[in-house]
Amino acid sequence: MEIRLLDRHDAPAYQALRLQALRDSPHAFSASPEDEAGRSLDEVAARIVPAADGSVRMLGVFDGGVLAGFVAVIHPQRPKLRHGAELAGMYVAPVQRRRGFGGALLQAAIAHARAIEGVRQLGLGVGASNVAAKALYRSAGFVSWGVQPRALRIDGEFHDEEHLWLRLDD
Ligand SMILES: CC(C)(COP(=O)(O)OP(=O)(O)OC[C@H]1O[C@@H](n2cnc3c(N)ncnc32)[C@H](O)[C@@H]1OP(=O)(O)O)[C@@H](O)C(=O)NCCC(=O)NCCS
Incomplete structure (x- = not known):
């Protein structure tokens, strides 16, 4: 297993896996498959390369050189938000x-995230009924601070989103 930041050469593999994600786990993402399918490889590359201002970085996990998963680390640049x-x-x-x-x-x-200067906490949102992801985040120390009712509406059905956070400056 290898974990590293994605770069523009990873765009085709990322787009294929992201499409798979949006198709097989619609409740876990606010984006829809059409959002991803409509992007050119240049657009995908621009989204996954580390942003020049440090606001977005995409980490990938590889198995035998093949992309097996990803997660984005987003760091807001506004001074009042830079601690998260x-x-x-x-x-x-x-x-x-x-x-x-x-x-x-x-x-x-x-x-x-811990290595980004000034960052003291991490947040994320997870589908309230997503047992696997909630167990994963809790095992890493994330705690729940609230539930957003009806965060997503998929095929006419509402889905709540739970918000978790992890203090990094304890
Ligand atoms: C959530 C997800 C990323 C977990 O990935 P994974 O590679 O299977 O996770 P790991 O094997 O490292 O498991 C780590 C821990 O997560 C929890 N976990 C993972 N899958 C689980 C499941 N199906 N049921 C219960 N707990 C689960 C367990 O605590 C597990 O530790 P354990 O194996 O020692 O019991 C994966 O299931 C996934 O991509 N799901 C669909 C997309 C999604 O829900 N993304 C999250 C959006 S917020």
């Missing part, structure tokens, strides 16, 4: 699950 970072879009391919990839990716993302 957010994790978003976490996904591990179904065939690779329960092998420790998600846990390793999460630990790498936490370490990454």
Whole structure:
């Protein structure tokens, strides 16, 4: 297993896996498959390379050189928000699950956020009924601070989102 920041050469593999994620786990993402499918490889590359201002970085986990999962670390640049970072879009391919990839990716993302100057906490949102992801985040020390009712509406059905945070300056 290897974990590293994605670069523009990872764009085709990222787009294929992201499409798979949006198709097989619609409740875990606010984006829809059409959002991703409509992007050119240049647009995808621009989204995954580390932003020049440090606001977005995409980490990937690889198995034998093949992209198996990813998560974004988002760091707002406004002075009043710079003490926090957010994790978003976490996904591990179904065939690779329960092998420790998600846990390793999460630990790498936490370490990454901790290394950003001034960051003291991490936040994320997770589908309130997403048992697997909630167990993963809780095992890393994230705690719940609230639930957003009806955060997503998919095929006419509402889904709540739970918000978790992890203090890094304890
Ligand atoms: C959530 C997800 C990333 C976990 O990835 P993974 O590689 O299977 O995770 P790991 O193998 O590292 O498991 C780490 C811990 O997570 C928890 N976990 C993972 N899958 C679980 C499941 N199906 N049921 C209960 N707990 C689960 C366990 O605590 C596990 O530790 P353990 O194996 O020692 O019991 C993966 O299931 C996934 O991509 N799901 C679909 C997309 C998604 O829900 N993303 C999160 C958006 S917020």
